[in-house]
Amino acid sequence: MTGDRVLTVRALLDTARAEGRTALTAPEGKVLADAYGIAVPGEELATDVDEAVAAAARFAGPVVMKIVSPDTLHKTEAGGVVVGVEGAADVRAAFCRIIENARAYHSAARIEGVQVQELLPQGQEVVVGAVTDPTFGKVVAFVLGGVLGGLLKDVTFRLAPVTADEAMSMLDSIRSAEILRGVRGRAGVDRWAVAEQIRRVSQLVADFPEIAEVDLNPVIATPGGAMAADIRVILAESSTPSRRRYPRDAILLTMRRLMQPASVAVIDASNPKADDILGRKAYKSVTDVPGEVDVAVFAIPARFVAAALEEAGRKNIPNAVLIPSGFAEIGEHELQARIVEIAERHGIRLLGPNIYGYYSTWQDLCATFCTPYDVKGGVALTSQSGGIGMAILGFARTTKTGVSAIVGLGNKSDLDEDDLLTWFGEDPHTKCIAMHLEDLKDGRAFVEAARATVPKKPVVVLKAGRTAVGAKAAGSHTGALAGDDAVYDDILRQAGVIRAPGLNDMLEYARALPVLPTPRGGNVVIITGSGGSGVLLSDAVTDHGLSLMEIPPDLDEAFRRFIPPFGAAGNPVDITGGEPPSTYEATIRLGLEDPRIHALVLGYWHTIVTPPMVFAELTARVVAEFRERGVEKPVVASLAGDVEVEEACQYLFERGGVAYPYTTEKPVAALGAKYRWARAAGLL
Structure with missing residues (x-):
């Protein structure tokens, strides 16, 4: 059955693509819903008045009639929906009115007919949907429906696909959860049926990456079940290139040489003719350095980095720490892309550019232009910002917090939070990880690393940009509710990450958590x-x-x-x-x-x-x-x-x-x- 449903949906999507469409029609949505077991009411497509009357007669009681047009996504706005139609005369009148309204709304719209759908019983309205988040990819959403749900934006998100248990947890994650259990004498809804709608939608979008958004709005939930009154499916206009990923073993191997180096080369243009600097022998090129080098620290202007990185590649150096600024942060995206290409070609992992450097205290390593710090301990701290990095350093010094590492990430041209999290999760010196981040390049990779780490040690995150504007130009109700921070908040919680509300909170959690024993009860x-x-x-x-x-x-x-x-x-x-x-x-x-x-x-x-x-x-x-x-x-x-x-x-x-x-x-x-x-x- 799984293979059959995939073939059915694939044929639907291919047809829509071939016709240049980015949305499915209501009848196509019905076929898709049936393939994935998404509960929807019975319905028929009527291409003329007589077919509409016949279709309505086959459903017991009133019906809902909706315009079917690939060019009219927002049917209600177009006057293309009439609810509670009963009797042949009313059906004829509703059919004509819907067609007239649709043509008045969009004169050139292609109209395939009118959908005649059985009217669902009254119940609690909820919305189940899925969106494509730029950080986390396919994300499933659940929100209380109706006017109240829209006003409160009482929404919760999870990475798709979700398990049955994760889907059920979403019902308890909204502020209005008690409404679903029944309040003021009103019976609760069939929670399992609602959760199944969530799970099935999540599997659909996981199976078909080209589906950008799905909207079941509303889902009518009753004590006896849950059924989607309307399904909207929007296709992505283009595919997003996938980010290069490295196997876990490869990440650990590289990170071990970065964080526990036996040798470090500093590439510095301040005195290129010197024979020695501060008692250390100086070389004209990193290729002249004898023996293996684990890390090359670049302290040269941005325009010289590419050539020096080529030399580091010829030397087979596995890690380059790029302190200089002057790359993507000032719009020099081509220059940054060039150094990434060089690094990938030579198998070099890049930390930075545009960073203050990093500390690995248990190795007595201070590869940074900041002041030294050597108080060894169990706290690993990272930051995307140099200013925040200095705040971390000052806090650690003032509070005498022992650290295992302090790492700057800057532009994150290559190495990022999930690489560091993978390493710190295995590092025996690290007891707690605290990370300041402004964004994640690959939210799913971060969640994967967090899920592997959290059972062993706490992960604290300070996510900047909590007031970011939500998704723009969303084609669905679900998309309009999906703000950047709301998605981050739920999915970080889903991964077991502790989210700190502010910088001082992050630092204090990092200092306190290794000190406190694990509680054994509440x-x-x-x-x-x-x-x-x-x-x-x-x-x-x-x-x-x-x-x-x-x-x-x-x-x-x-x-x-x-x-x-x-x-x-x-x-x-x-x-x-x-x-x-x-x-x-x-x-x-x-x-x-x-x-x-x-x-x-x-x-x-x-x-x-x-x-x-x-x-x-x-x-x-x-x-x-x-x-x-x-x-x-x-x-x-x-x-x-x-x-x-x-x-x-x-x-x-x-x-x-x-x-x-x-x-x-x-x-x-x-x-x-x-x-x-x-x-x-x-x-x-």
Whole structure:
């Protein structure tokens, strides 16, 4: 059956192409829908009034009548749709009116007749569609239909094709999901039937790349099923050339030589006649360098790069790091294409051009024009922008964050985020990957790399351009709803990536996630010395999708043993501000001891009784003690107080606790990010 349906649709598309059309007619859409099992109502094509009357008589009850014209895509705008037609006289009148309206709308339009379609019962309108995204390719979409859906743009996207489970997840991903389950006495819809419409559309566009858009609008969902009242299919006007891809093993081999080089050659025009530079022997050409070279770092003007790259190719150097600007970023696309051609011909992978360089700290490598950085650790950071790269460097230095690498990507003429992600996913030194990106050259390759990496370590992305204008000149309702950021948001989430809302968030997540143990359940407990902080921390817990534990009576009684009568158990546990260090310690111990509690959020209030460093030292000591006993739970802390809390927070960060001064939001945001990764990795 699979082969038959492909042949059926292929013949349809070939016919449309041969006739110079970019859209299928309604009867063709019906054939396509039947081939893929997309549920649509019964219908017939009437070429004259008598055929319309006969067709309507074969359907029990009222019918819908629609113009059939390859030149009239927007049938309603053309006055080409009449709903609820019943009886021979009404059918005749509707037929004539539709033809007249269509000719008035487009006098030269080819008219094949009128589609007579059985009228569907009332139900919940939804829209199922697919679009071709420039980054991710074929993407399937689901949105609540009707006026409300159009106003809210309550839409969700997935890469096509989707599985049955992924299709079902889309129904829960819209803000209006409860409407589908039934509200205010109204029965819920057949969710499986709706999900099947999504799955089948996604398979259709995956099988036929030349289909640019599909629109089932509306799909009428009822407790007994889901049926598309109208199907629109638009063909691409031209094919998009595919990007060159490399096998995973080839990527890892090249990246290993880039990130763990045994030898690096710097190609520099600043002093071409020198015999040595800073104690290193200088050569007139890279071809004169003895032995193998893993990386060539280019620090020469753009106009000289091509010739030097040819020499690097003759030397069989596998990686070229192109620091100079002056390429595609200023409109010099031909010059950039030339160096890409040279690199492909010689088997060289290119990093850049237009970058600040890169750091590989575990190799003591600083191949950049920026200041050195050598604090080794588990965080790999990348950026498409040099300015953001400097911000990353300054943040790492200020916070004493240990990094495995900092990499600039610039124009991404070749190497890009999916190459780096593939490497960092396997790199034993890297525990968390954080990436600033403005675009993705190949969204599907990135998703593939992310899906392979996320089960092993967190991936954090800061995607710039959240306010980008949505798809322009879209030929369908689905296309009009597909804005760049909406697609990125859903598909990055689908890949298990943690999306950071801002630069500081990305950097803080990257710093915090390797510190926090993986939670083993969803029960979060707040212990605070300030009622006000407790309220704000509770809000933050809810905002970040976490759950405050309902404290059972025995645990409530246990906490009450350590707090004063005017304090409050429950959750948050308010120990009040005047308590000595022993109260903080006792309640934190209880939170770590009880297996029903999975994560602790601490709210500290600066007092003379318990100074900041005393709180930090006791918390770090208790956490370390429990970790030695095999009890590892995420502990985050918010410290409110005078400037001494800053030192206390740094002390905690260096000893396994994620702590921030002057904020209740940041520690909980970091905890929420850890939970999002744990869920995506299948660890909760």
